[in-house]
Amino acid sequence: MPVAIAASTSRLARAGLLVTRADAVESLAQVDTLVIDKTGTLTGGDARLTDIDARPGWDAGSVLRIAAALEADSLHPTASAVRAAAATLVDPNAATTVCADAREIAGQGIEGHVDGVRWRIGRPDWVAALADADDWRGEGDIALGSASGVVAFLTIADELRADAHATISDLRALGLEVELASGDREVAVRGAARQLGIETARGRLRPEDKLGVVRALQARGRRVLMVGDGINDGPVLAAADVSAAMGRGSGIAHAASDLLLLRDSLAALPTGIRVARRTLVIIGQNLRWAAGYNIAAVPLAALGLMPPWVAALGMSLSSLLVVANARRLARDPGDDR
Secondary structure (H helix, E strand, O other): OHHHHHHHHHHHHHHOEEEOOOOHHHHHHOOOEEEEOHHHHHEOOOOEEEEEEEOOOOOHHHHHHHHHHHOOOOOOHHHHHHHHHHHHHOOOOOOOOOOOOOEEEOOOEEEEEEOOEEEEEEOHHHHHOOOOOOOOOOOOOEEEEEOOEEEEEEEEEOOEOOOHHHHHHHHHHOOOEEEEEOOOOHHHHHHHHHHHOOOEEEOOOOHHHHHHHHHHHHHOOOOEEEEEOOHHHHHHHHHOOEEEEEOOOOHHHHHHOOEEEOOOOOOHHHHHHHHHHHHHHHHHHHHHHHHHHHHHHHHHHHOOOOOHHHHHHHHHHHHHHHHHHHHHHHOOOOOOO
C-alpha cells in the first residue's frame, strides 16, 4: 500500500495536483459530489471593475481613492480589480490615501479608517449595517460605505477559466454531482452556473453558509470534494471529505486543504480522481495477491512440504510483483483513463 500511494502521489504531482495529507488519495477516490467556489476558482481571478454606481455628490475618483486604500493589501481578485481601476481613474497628483488599520473579515469584506473615518468595503448588507439609517440603494457586487451611509456600489466582472467547462464535463462523466457555492451576487452565480450547465448554484453565501451546504450533503451520505481559494473558504475546505485549493489562493485555504492545484487550472481535478480510483484498484490487487500467496505458501512451509529457501524466494518475488504493479501508477500513458 505505501508503494502504491507513493507512486500515485508522484503521478498527481506531475499532473499539477500536490498531495499534502496522507489519506487524501483514498478520500479522493471515494468522492461523488463536487462543491466549488466561483471567484478565483471557476473564474480566472483576473477581475475587472466594470461599473461604479455612486451616490449623488460622489465621483468615481473619490470612491476609488478610499476603496483602493482599504483594499491595498488584500489578495482577493476583487481587490486587484479595485486597485487597477484606481490606478487609472484617481488623479495621480492627489495626495496618497492610506489605511493603516485595514482588517479583512472572512466572507464579509474589509474595514478600516481612511482620513479618520471608519469605512467598509464588501458585502452590501454588511457595509450598510455600519450606518444607523440609510435609504439609498444602488446596483453592484460590493458596496463602499461609512457610518454616514453607503456611498457607492461597484460591479466586478470575472471571466470563467478557459478549462472550466471541460473540467466540469469530465467530472460529471466520472459520476460526480456538481454544485456551485459562492459569496458573489445571485445573478452572477446563476450566470456562471448556466454557462457550465450546473443545476444547483447558491450565491451570497457567508463562510458558515458554505459549511452548512457541505454538512447537509454529508448528512445525506455524500462524499464531498470542496474546491476554493479564499480566506472565507477555510472552514468549508477543512470540513469536506477531501478538499483542494488553487495555487494562487490564500494561505488559509492552502493550510485547510488536502490537495493543492499547482497550476492556474482546474484540469488536474479529473485526472486526480481517475488516478486515485485506480490506486485503490491496484492496492486491492496487491492485497489479494499477498494474502493468496501467504495462505498457500505458509502452511506448505510449516508442514515441511516446501523448502525454506523456496518459501523465502517466493516471498521476495511476491514483494517484487507488488512493487512492480504499484509502479504502474507512476506511468503517464493512459494510466488515468
